[in-house]
Structure formats: structure tokens, C-alpha cells
Amino acid sequence: MPLLxxxxxxxxxxxxxxxxxxxxxxxxxxxxxxxxxxVAAAKARxxxxxxxxxxxxxxxxxxxxxxxxxxxxxxKPVLDDLIDRLPATLELTFTALIGGSIIGIGLGVAxxxxxxxxxxxxxxxxxxxxxSLPAFWSGLLVLYxxxxxxxxxxxxxxxEPRSTPPGRITGFYTIDSLLHGNVSLFWEATTHxxxxxxxxxxxxVGIVTRLVRASLLxxxxxxxxxxxxxxxxxxxxxVNTHAMRNALLPTITIVxxxxxxxxxxxxxxxxxxxxxxxxxxxVDASRNLDFPAIIGVTILGxxxxxxxxxxxxxxxxxxxxxxxxx
Amino acid sequence: xxxxSKSLSTRRRRFARRTAAVAVVGAMVLAACGxxxxxxxxxATSGTGSVSTGSDTALVIARGMDVNSLDPxxxxxxxxxxxxxxxxxxxxxxxxxxxxxxxPRLAASWEGNAEQTDFTFTLxxxxxxxxxxxxxxxxxxxxxxxxxxxxxxASYLAGSIxxxxxxxxxxxKVTLDAANSAFLAQVNSPYLGIINSKMAIANGATLDPATxxxxxxxxxxxAGSGAxxxxxxSAGDELRLSRNDSYWGTPAAFPEVIMKETPTAVTQRQxxxxxxxxxxxxxxxxxxxxxDSGDVTVKQVPSFNFVYLALSExxxxxxxxxxxxxxxxxxxxNYDNLIQVTxxxxxxxxxxxxxxxxxxxxxxxxxxxxxxxxxxxxxxAGVKDVTLDATYPSFNVYGVDxxxxxxxxQTDLKAVGINLELNPxxxxxxxxxxxxxxxxxxxxxxxxxxxxxxxxxxxxxxAEGTQWQGWSKTEPSTEQADLLGQAFATQDSVQRAAxxxxxxxxxxxxxVIIPVVNPDLFLASRxxxxxxxxxxxxxxxxxxxxxx
Numbered sequence: 001m002p003l004l005x006x007x008x009x010x011x012x013x014x015x016x017x018x019x020x021x022x023x024x025x026x027x028x029x030x031x032x033x034x035x036x037x038x039v040a041a042a043k044a045r046x047x048x049x050x051x052x053x054x055x056x057x058x059x060x061x062x063x064x065x066x067x068x069x070x071x072x073x074x075x076k077p078v079l080d081d082l083i084d085r086l087p088a089t090l091e092l093t094f095t096a097l098i099g100g101s102i103i104g105i106g107l108g109v110a111x112x113x114x115x116x117x118x119x120x121x122x123x124x125x126x127x128x129x130x131x132s133l134p135a136f137w138s139g140l141l142v143l144y145x146x147x148x149x150x151x152x153x154x155x156x157x158x159x160e161p162r163s164t165p166p167g168r169i170t171g172f173y174t175i176d177s178l179l180h181g182n183v184s185l186f187w188e189a190t191t192h193x194x195x196x197x198x199x200x201x202x203x204x205v206g207i208v209t210r211l212v213r214a215s216l217l218x219x220x221x222x223x224x225x226x227x228x229x230x231x232x233x234x235x236x237x238x239v240n241t242h243a244m245r246n247a248l249l250p251t252i253t254i255v256x257x258x259x260x261x262x263x264x265x266x267x268x269x270x271x272x273x274x275x276x277x278x279x280x281x282x283v284d285a286s287r288n289l290d291f292p293a294i295i296g297v298t299i300l301g302x303x304x305x306x307x308x309x310x311x312x313x314x315x316x317x318x319x320x321x322x323x324x325x326x
Numbered sequence: 327x328x329x330x331s332k333s334l335s336t337r338r339r340r341f342a343r344r345t346a347a348v349a350v351v352g353a354m355v356l357a358a359c360g361x362x363x364x365x366x367x368x369x370a371t372s373g374t375g376s377v378s379t380g381s382d383t384a385l386v387i388a389r390g391m392d393v394n395s396l397d398p399x400x401x402x403x404x405x406x407x408x409x410x411x412x413x414x415x416x417x418x419x420x421x422x423x424x425x426x427x428x429x430p431r432l433a434a435s436w437e438g439n440a441e442q443t444d445f446t447f448t449l450x451x452x453x454x455x456x457x458x459x460x461x462x463x464x465x466x467x468x469x470x471x472x473x474x475x476x477x478x479x480a481s482y483l484a485g486s487i488x489x490x491x492x493x494x495x496x497x498x499k500v501t502l503d504a505a506n507s508a509f510l511a512q513v514n515s516p517y518l519g520i521i522n523s524k525m526a527i528a529n530g531a532t533l534d535p536a537t538x539x540x541x542x543x544x545x546x547x548x549a550g551s552g553a554x555x556x557x558x559x560s561a562g563d564e565l566r567l568s569r570n571d572s573y574w575g576t577p578a579a580f581p582e583v584i585m586k587e588t589p590t591a592v593t594q595r596q597x598x599x600x601x602x603x604x605x606x607x608x609x610x611x612x613x614x615x616x617x618d619s620g621d622v623t624v625k626q627v628p629s630f631n632f633v634y635l636a637l638s639e640x641x642x643x644x645x646x647x648x649x650x651x652x653x654x655x656x657x658x659x660n661y662d663n664l665i666q667v668t669x670x671x672x673x674x675x676x677x678x679x680x681x682x683x684x685x686x687x688x689x690x691x692x693x694x695x696x697x698x699x700x701x702x703x704x705x706x707a708g709v710k711d712v713t714l715d716a717t718y719p720s721f722n723v724y725g726v727d728x729x730x731x732x733x734x735x736q737t738d739l740k741a742v743g744i745n746l747e748l749n750p751x752x753x754x755x756x757x758x759x760x761x762x763x764x765x766x767x768x769x770x771x772x773x774x775x776x777x778x779x780x781x782x783x784x785x786x787x788x789a790e791g792t793q794w795q796g797w798s799k800t801e802p803s804t805e806q807a808d809l810l811g812q813a814f815a816t817q818d819s820v821q822r823a824a825x826x827x828x829x830x831x832x833x834x835x836x837x838v839i840i841p842v843v844n845p846d847l848f849l850a851s852r853x854x855x856x857x858x859x860x861x862x863x864x865x866x867x868x869x870x871x872x873x874x
Contacts, residue, residue: 025757029394029402029479030719030770031785033761034796041477041535074561075395075541084560140592148596156593159375161386161564161586161602166375173375180374274588276563284562289754 001306008302009063010056012295017052019289024048026072026288046072059295068299069292073284078296081281086300087171088158089270089277093262095197100204101255107205108212109239115217123209130206139199139272146195154192156274163188196273200266204258211254215247222246245319252315260308263301385580385855385871388588388603394479396559397544398519399472399531402479404773404865405565405585407516411864412567412583414519414550417447417466417498418510422870425683425862426777428514432461432551433498442505442815447498447513455522455551456570463492468523468533470500475533480517482784483775505815507822511778516864522549553578553869563587567868579872591725598622598850604873605851605858607866610725611670614848621853626672627860629847630681631724631773633668635659635735635840640799641764643715650707651744652837657700658742659735659840661693668731669845676841678830679772679786684779685819686826690834693841700742713745716767717759720750723771724845731842732769760797769842777862779826783810786839787829798838806832 024042025033032038043049047058059069068078104127111123146153158173159165166176166185173189219225220243228238263278270279278297285293392403398414417433420426433447453461467490474484486506491499502509512518521531526549530539548556553575554567565585569578586603588594591613594606599622609617609624618624637655639647647655661675676682677690704710716736721728729750736746746767751759759765775781788795789810790802806829813825833839849858857870 019755020758021752021754022758022761023754025754027394030753030757031793032479032482033757034791034793035482038477038479038481045535073394075397075545076561081561085562143593143596148599151600155597155600155602156588157586161388161584161597162384164375177375182374185375271589272593274586274593276560276587280562287752287754289752 004306005299005302006060006063009060009295009299012298013056013059013291016289016291016294017055021289023072023289023291026290046070059292068296071285071293071296072290073288073293078292081293082278082296082300084171085276085278085281088275089263089266089279091158091172091174092193092196092200092269092275092277093259093266095193096200096262096266097204097255097259099197100201101208101251103201104205104208105212105251107209109216109244111209111213112216112220113235113239120213123213127206127209130202130204131210132206133202135199135203135266135268136272138202139196139269142195142199143272153195154188156272158192158275159185159188160192196269196275199272200262200269204255207254207258208251211251212247215250216243219243219247248319249316252319253312256308256312256315257305260301260304263304383580383873384582384584385605385868385873386584386586386603387605387607388594388597389585389606390589390608391565391585391587393559393561393565395541395544396548396556397478397541398469398517398521398550399476399481400478400541402517407863407865408585408868409556409565409567410516410519411552411861411866412554412868413548413552413556414516414521415453415552416514416516416519417449418514420514420777420861420863422859422861422867425860428510432466432520436510438507438510438817440817442507442509442817443502445500445502445509445513447500449496449498450574451496452574453551454572454574455525455549456555456572457522457525457549458572459522459524460495461520461551462495463490463498464495465520465523466490466498467492468526469521470518472521472526472531472533472538473518476535476538480515480775483512483515483517505811507814507817508776508778508780511776514863515776517775519550519552522551525549554583557582576869578869580868583868595850598852601852604855605849605866605871607847607849608725609848609850610722611672611846611848613725614850615670617850623851623853623855623858625849625858626846627849628674628683629724629773629845629860630683630862631771631847632676632681632844633723633726633728633731633769633771633842634679635842636765636768636770636794636798637838637840638764638766638768638798638800641760641766644764644766646709646712646714647766648707649837650703651709651712654700654703654707654709654742655739655744656693656837656840657696657703658744659693659738659842660695661842662695663738664731664734665843667734668726668843670725672725672848673843673845676844678834679839679841680779680782680826680830680833681774681841681844684774684777684782684826685823686779686828686830688823689827690830695738697742704742704744709743711743711745713747714766715749716746716769717749717751717756717765718769719753719756721753721771724773724847726771726843726845728769735769735842764797764799774862779822779829780810780813783813783826783829783833786833788833788836788838794838800836800838803832803836 027042028038071078071081074081107123111120114120147155166180169176169179174186177185177189225243228242267279267283270277282297391405393405394403395401415432419429419431421429432453434450436447438445470484470487474481486502488503489501529543532538545559553570553573555570557566557568559565567583569581591609595613597603598606614624637647637652638644665673675693677693680687718728718732732748785793787806788800788803789807795802809825809829813822816822847860851858854874856872856874861867
């Protein structure tokens with residue numbers, strides 16, 4: 001795994017340097033690009049006056065020691081930035097994924113059980129909309145209707161602008177507010193999660209519903225299901241205990257990889273909802289060609305995929321005894 | 327069946343145990359991830375946190391923040407101007423009622439010699455920093471020498487300083503390396519705010535970029551004498567200021583100011599309408615339309631910001647842009663239409679790169695469209711159906727979308743036989759291109775750092791070493807350099823205005839920079855907010871704001 005991550009870092013470093021773009025503009029601003037003193041000082045300060053090879057070796061040496069460099073734009077160590085922002089993204093992603101998976105599995109089961117009936121059509125339509133709608137559009141729409149017009153839900157951000165965040169323990173506002181015994185802040189943090197999590201989770205619902213439905217329909221055509229039904233088992237037992245167990249295997253994979261993707265890919269949702277997470281950090285980094293931050297986010301994405309892979313394997317063992325035995 | 331039930335029950339218990347174990351490990355990992363006491367996070371909001379209530383008195387501003395640093399010697403952005411003005415006072419202030427008159431701040435008085443090379447400032451003996459220590463000439467010397475020494479983006483403002491005499495702790499004597507009648511205006515720039523030198527040095531500040539280690543400290547702390555002090559900063563989330571209760575001047579009305587990261591203008595408006603924020607001042611004309619109601623007040627004010635077209639004959643592919651062709655392009659543009667399309671009509675045309683209202687612009691004729699003359703010039707130059715690369719940064723600034731503006735420019739120029747190949751790119755890509763081959767036709771924006779016209783000549787003029795002389799690869803103009811030298815050498819406002827008018831006229835004749843629109847600003851606030859005013863130097867002075 002460490003070698004793989006170093007490989008990812010090397011690749012991103014090389015690709016970043018090959019990009020025909022000048023990162024100095026994010027450091028000195030476009031107004032000073034022709035000012036030789038300012039440019040020289042900035043290059044020296046950020047190590048950009050070395051050859052690319054020296055920059056690469058310095059970066060990798062630091063990376064091996066756990067340092068990801070300092071962001072050109074936030075002026076803080078990238079690792080600190082990621083640690084600061086990851087809980088916001090995790091809190092949003094967990095909520096979206098758990099909510100989306102539960103609804104998606106429920107809709108998928110209902111659609112499969114009522115194959116080609118009204119419920120099936122409704123579930124598929126809902127799933128299709130969730131998969132098709134771009135997050136920036138649905139985000140703006142729900143904000144406009146449910147926040148700005150109707151006032152049913154709170155607006156952007158993790159808390160109301162005037163509220164003071166809870167002292168940091170985990171970085172999850174919901175958990176930290178509870179740990180501090182501040183129930184009203186917990187409620188505020190929870191309600192602020194609803195809209196962005198719904199927008200992000202709707203896409204998950206779309207994926208999971210279609211997958212569960214298709215997998216269950218496959219399982220329903222299997223002999224063991226017919227045998228179970230012929231033996232007089234209740235339909236709920238056939239579906240939940242037998243067919244569902246097999247149908248969940250591909251769902252676990254998809255949900256796990258969706259989670260890894262959302263960690264760095266919830267860009268639009270985070271931007272629309274002014275959510276200070278890794279996604280918005282990644283956008284700023286790429287727009288400003290902030291090399292250290294770009295590589296940091298990429299490594300985080302790599303770690304997320306590798307860890308998710310591991311967790312998926314473990315979850316497979318839980319879900320499928322054959323894998324456990326082998 | 328009994329056997330099956332037992333097996334299932336056992337599996338469920340095992341599953342529950344494993345799930346609980348995973349949850350505990352997960353919580354520990356999250357806690358470890360979250361609680362990093364050594365990280366230079368500026369999360370100063372430790373404690374139980376608090377929810378907003380109706381009686382809250384904090385001022386909340388929704389902004390797309392562009393903070394590049396909170397180190398006063400390195401910061402350079404619109405939000406930085408607001409922050410610096412609130413936290414780090416300058417020696418001289420600006421009367422926001424006319425955006426021209428210089429008023430005392432840390433300096434009770436000042437004077438310059440006739441040659442405009444020596445300036446003396448007498449500090450107000452009552453001035454003190456937030457920690458209670460007195461503001462002295464040593465602090466001024468350190469602040470300005472550090473600004474110059476660190477070579478940050480605003481260092482040019484201190485570039486002409488040769489020596490600073492701080493022998494008398496209440497008097498600052500500055501000697502410049504050349505005459506500079508703009509120096510007092512530069513001193514008024516928020517980037518020349520004064521730092522508590524003892525506190526800064528104790529936290530790693532030096533005058534040398536190679537040894538200075540204070541930037542991270544400044545992200546979590548401040549060391550100024552202003553009406554506010556930094557409370558907490560979380561990049562991409564919020565900037566919190568707390569009132570300096572031991573402020574030596576008139577204390578600010580708000581105990582706390584929160585600038586909340588809100589990138590989109592639409593969201594800023596929604597939050598303002600809902601009362602979640604008090605101020606939004608990055609609204610475009612279309613977003614601000616219909617906002618002025620009982621709860622929200624919108625002031626439309628002229629700004630000194632502008633968006634311009636830049637033409638570079640010596641860029642690769644720009645050979646067709648001879649002086650006559652550039653003149654034809656100026657004449658081909660429909661300025662009224664451009665203002666309508668880009669700013670919803672809420673803006674002005676601007677004759678020269680020196681914005682309306684600055685010295686030297688009072689008598690300049692407004693730019694007008696003359697398609698017939700443009701065609702005649704192009705015909706005389708033998709230019710027909712020429713195609714030019716128009717790479718520009720995909721910005722949306724001051725409510726002006728560059729793509730919309732460039733499409734209108736493209737339409738206007740097509741009518742006279744000039745085709746633009748529009749190529750919107752990220753700013754880093756744009757910077758690489760303009761610094762290399764150059765770009766024949768591009769678009770950019772400018773906002774002032776201070777109140778003197780010289781900054782425009784130093785940036786847009788064709789004297790040797792200016793930004794656009796370099797980017798356009800134009801032959802340096804000794805005439806403009808001489809005129810600027812004369813303007814720097816005189817204190818007489820009438821003479822200065824005349825010289826800057828000559829410079830503005832020369833820059834118009836260059837036709838390298840063609841201002842497209844000078845958009846108005848929409849200062850939107852809840853109706854109970856008082857003191858809203860746009861400042862030419864400082865954007866928004868938070869200490870002047872209150873709640874009725």
C-alpha cells in the first residue's frame with residue numbers, strides 16, 4: 001500500500017508539473033507576475049526555484065516522513081488542512097451514504113418484489129432522477145425552494161452563520177456537540193446536514209436501487225428461491241434471509257466505492273452548500289494549481305479507495321460464508 | 327428449524343459484536359483524526375459552542391473570500407483589505423464620505439518636503455495595540471521594512487522607501503529613493519498597516535523571507551491596533567474577528583464580526599433575505615434586482631473596479647494588432663451594450679485605464695462606437711477577416727462574467743471583420759501563457775490599492791518595467807516614464823491632475839488597454855445596519871458599521 005501511494009504521488013507530481021500552467025499566480029497574484037523581486041522571493045519561499053527533479057526528491061523525502069508540504073493558497077500544511085476538512089466531508093458522506101443506502105435498498109427490494117408493477121415504476125423513476133440530476137442543479141433547487149422560499153430547512157453551511165462551532169473532539173459537529181452536552185447545537189448541526197445529504201444521497205439512492213433490484217430479480221430466478229417458496233417459507237424469509245444476502249454482495253462493493261468517490265468527489269454539493277470539506281478544498285487546489293494540496297487530496301483519495309477495498313473484503317466475509325470459509 | 331434459528335441467532339450476536347468493535351475502532355480513529363492539539367488550526371472556538379439566537383449582535387458578512395494570507399506583510403486580496411483595515415491601522419486614514427481626503431489615524435500629523443522625498447509622521451501618543459502596548463516609530467519601521475523585505479504581493483507599496491528613522495519613538499522620518507507624491511496615498515493603503523513588532527518578532531517575524539517564520543502564526547493571531555482582533559480563521563469556512571475592547575479610539579459597535587465563506591452570489595442573497603447574514607456586497611446586478619425591500623437595503627454605488635480588454639501586438643499570433651487595428655478595435659466596441667450585457671446596465675464606461683474619479687480623468691471623453699471609422703482604419707491597414715486568439719481567465723468578478731463580456735466583444739468585432747477565437751481557461755493556465763508567448767487578445771480586471779492615479783500608470787502604462795509593458799512586449803515609452811516622474815515630483819494637485827491627464831491620454835492612444843466596463847457595486851445589507859460605505863482604499867470599514 002505505501003508503495004502504491006508513493007506511485008500515485010509521483011504520477012500526480014509529474015502530471016502537475018507537465019501542465020502548461022503557472023502556480024505562481026496563486027502565490028503572488030496576477031498583478032505581480034512581472035515583478036522580478038516578488039517572483040524570485042516567492043519561488044525561493046516555496047521551493048519553486050529548484051529544478052523539477054530536486055523539487056520531486058524533496059517532496060518525496062518529506063512525504064515519506066509524513067509531510068505533504070504547505071498549501072500555496074491556505075498557507076498551512078496540507079496534512080493539517082486535510083485533517084481540518086475531512087470530518088466535515090465524512091459527516092456529510094456518512095449521512096448521505098447511510099440514508100441513501102437504506103432508502104435505496106428499501107426501494108430496490110420493493111421494486112423487485114413488485115416487478116413491473118406501479119411500485120416498481122415509481123422506484124425506478126425516482127432512482128433515475130437521482131442518478132441523472134446534477135448535484136449543483138438539485139442543490140440550488142432545494143436551497144431555493146426549501147430554504148429561501150419556504151424556510152422549512154436551514155441554509156448553507158454546517159451551522160447557522162452566527163453559531164459558534166463546538167470545541168473540536170472528532171470534528172463531527174453532531175458528535176462533538178453531543179459530547180459537549182449541547183443538544184440544541186446538535187439539533188442545529190443535524191438539520192444543516194439534511195439538505196446537502198439529501199442531494200448527495202439521492203445519487204446513492206439511484207445507484208443502490210437499480211443494483212438491488214437487478215440483483216434480487218436475478219436471485220428470484222434461482223433454484224434455491226423456488227425451492228424455498230415451494231417448501232412454504234414465508235416470502236419475507238425468502239427475500240430477506242436468502243435472496244437478499246446474495247443480492248447484497250455487489251451492493252456492498254458499489255456502496256463502498258461510492259463512499260470512496262464521495263470523499264473527494266462531493267465537490268459540487270460542497271460548493272453549493274458552502275460546506276468546508278475536502279471537495280471544496282480540491283476545487284480550490286486545482287483552480288490555483290496548488291501542487292501540494294492537489295497531491296494531498298489525491299493521496300487521500302488513494303487511501304480512501306485502498307481502505308474501502310479492504311473494508312469491502314471484510315464485509316464480503318460477513319455477508320458470504322463461502323468467502324469466510326475459503 | 328430449531329437448529330436454523332439457533333444458528334441465525336448466533337450469527338447475529340457475532341455480527342453485533344463485530345459491528346460494535348468496528349464502531350469503537352472507528353470512533354477512536356475519528357477522535358485521533360480530529361484532536362490534533364499541535365496542528366496550527368485556528369479553531370479558537372473551543373468550548374461547547376453556541377447556537378444563534380435572536381438577540382445575537384454579531385455582524386455576519388457573506389463573502390466569497392479570496393484570502394491568500396493573514397500575515398499583514400504578505401496578504402493581498404479584497405477580503406484582506408477589509409481585514410487589514412479592521413485589525414491593522416495605518417498612519418493615515420481616508421475620509422469615506424469623499425474617498426479622497428486623508429485623515430489622521432495612528433499619525434496625528436504629517437508633512438512632506440517640497441521634493442516629495444522626505445516625509446515625517448508624528449504618531450498619536452494615545453495610540454496603542456490590542457495588547458495595551460504603545461504604538462511607536464519602531465513598530466512603523468519594522469512593519470514597513472518587513473513589507474518591503476518579504477517581497478509579498480503588496481511590497482511595491484513600500485518599494486520606494488530608502489530609510490526610516492525611528493530615533494524618536496513618537497516620530498517617523500521616511501526618506502524615499504526618489505520623489506513620490508503618491509507616498510501619502512500609499513501610506514493610506516491597508517497593506518501598510520502597523521504591526522506590533524515585539525509580538526511579531528517573538529513569534530518568528532523577521533525582515534528576511536529566508537528566515538521569517540511568522541506567517542502560520544498570523545493565521546491564528548493578530549498583532550494590530552485596530553478596532554478588531556483576529557478571533558479565528560478557518561480557510562474555506564469563516565473568518566471571525568472580535569472587538570478590541572481596549573481600542574484607543576472609538577470602539578466598534580459590534581462585539582464580533584463573522585465573514586462567512588459563501589461563494590455564490592445567489593446564496594449570498596438568499597441568506598441575506600432570510601436574515602442569516604447582515605451584509606452581502608458581491609452581488610451582480612441581476613442577483614441584486616428586486617432585493618431592496620423592507621428588510622433589506624441595497625445601495626448601488628459607483629466603484630473604482632473595472633474590467634478591460636488587452637491587446638498585444640507582439641504576442642505570438644498578435645502581429646495583426648498594429649496601432650491602427652487596435653484603434654479600430656476600440657472604435658468597434660459598443661460600450662453601452664457591453665455595460666448592459668455584462669452589468670445589467672449598472673455601470674459606467676471608462677475612457678482610460680485610470681478610473682473615473684481619479685486625478686486626471688475629469689476631462690477625458692467617453693469612449694463611443696464608430697463602426698464606419700473602425701472599418702476604414704482596418705481597410706487602410708489591409709486587414710480583412712483576421713482571426714485572433716482570445717485566451718482569458720474564466721472569471722466572474724464584480725458581477726461581470728468574462729465569458730459573457732468576451733462573447734459581446736466577439737460579436738462587435740465580427741461586425742468589422744475581426745474574428746476572435748474565445749478560449750476561457752483557469753488563471754494559472756492564463757498566467758503561464760501570457761508570461762510565455764503572450765496573448766493577442768485577453769481580458770482582466772483591476773481594483774485599486776490606494777487613492778493615487780500613479781498605480782494605474784505603473785501597471786497599465788508603457789514605461790519600462792510596468793506589468794503590461796512586459797506582458798504586451800511593447801517598446802518602453804520614455805515619454806510616459808518622464809511624465810510619471812514629473813507627477814511624482816510635484817505636490818500641486820492641479821499640476822498632478824494635468825500630468826495624469828496627459829498620461830491617461832497617452833495610454834488611450836496606446837490602445838493596449840481598453841476598459842470595457844466599470845461596474846457599480848451593490849452594497850446590500852439588512853435594513854438595520856448603519857454605516858455601509860464603499861471605500862476606495864479599504865473596501866469596507868467594519869469599525870464604522872452599527873445596528874440601528
